[in-house]
Amino acid sequence: MEKKNIDWSNIGFGYMQTDKRYVSNYKNGAWDEGMLTEDANVVISECAGVLQYAQTCFEGLKAYTTEDGHIVTFRPELNAKRMVDSAQRLCMPVFPEDRFIDAVQKVVEANAAYVPPYGSGATLYLRPYMFGSNPVIGVKPADEYQFRLFATPVGPYFKGGAKPITIRVCDYDRAAPHGTGHIKAGLNYAMSLYAITDAHAQGYDENMYLDSATRTKIEETGGANFIFVTKDGKVVTPKSDTILPSITRRSLMYVAKEYLGMEVEEREVLFEEIKDFAECGLCGTAAVISPVGKVVNHGEEICFPSGMDDMGPVTKKLYDTLTGIQMGRIEAPEGWIKVIK
Ligand SMILES: *Cc1c(COP(=O)(O)O)cnc(C)c1O
Secondary structure (H helix, E strand, O other), rough: OOOOOOOOHHOOOOOOOOOOOOEEEEEEEEOOOEEEEEEOOOOOOOOEHHHHOOEEEEOOEEEEEOOHHHEEOHHHHHHHHHHHHHHOOOOOOOHHHHHHHEEEEEEEEHHHHHHOOOOOOOEEEEEEEEOOOOOOOOOOOOOOEEEEEEEEEEOOOOOOOOOOOOEEEEOOOOOOOOOOOOOEHHHHHEEEEEEEHHHHHEEEEEEEEEOOOOOOOOOOOOOOEEEEEEOOOOOOOOOOOOOOHHHHHHHHHHHHHHHOOOOEEEEOOHHHHHHHEEOOOOOEOOOOOEEEEEEEEEOOOOOOOOOOOOOOOHHHHHHHHHHHHHOOOOOOOOOOOEEEE
């Protein structure tokens, strides 16, 4: 298979249309059999449920080339399961997990020419999503839905190495107690746009959201979970019902314990504790880990001992181990790597 003529090391994190995407429609209480299509456009009613009342959820995962030349994805069944949870919370029909995996397989195979080569740092980002598609004007769930999955090549998240970022404690909330913070819903992102635009305007890279009920506990950023490293070498991650359960974070906690022999804790983390941590990182599919060098709380600067030049040593070790597992340089736990071809 001939690869597309793309400057893999210099593409950004943006949308590039690829050849094929998967579509399945839900109508009269059932999903159709689904198919690949070349049509990159969605045509729906002006009154579609998604357009009026934001009934939509999504996922994000990557396909990439391993050291031995296979095209693989990382733990896609966790994305399939999380999309079931998201759909149920939004009163949408569940897209079956085995069919989700099949759609991943088909889309990656059909766009294999867009999967960046090993070592380029680039990946083929996969975006499964579903939305209410029939007209809805009185507030209620739609009756018809569309599931789609497209692929777009994305560049290395950090060009020239991961430099620590500066984040601020945010005065806006991302998620309410008993709300939708734990599912991957577009609505959680819509309401975070004002806060992130404002953070960027003020010179910060990201927002740290605290729990909205008490504003004393650390939750996450707009699109990534936190991990912290204590001065005595424990890896700590916040536990909360209003955090999106990141697959990267869950994998890193496993790697810390089982590969690096570290003590790990998933528990409530008070904002007060932050000055005592040695390292801090943000975890998500796109960057795996972004090191955080500094947190600013209304003018008060909290600087991690790892500094603003490099990833902290434990963060680096976690990053190298997980990316080593993903790329096939380190043996993966059973079932983590799904070979596409
Ligand atoms: C997608 C997402 C993450 C990261 O999850 P991964 O499964 O690691 O990609 C973290 N927080 C939020 C709010 C998200 O939407």
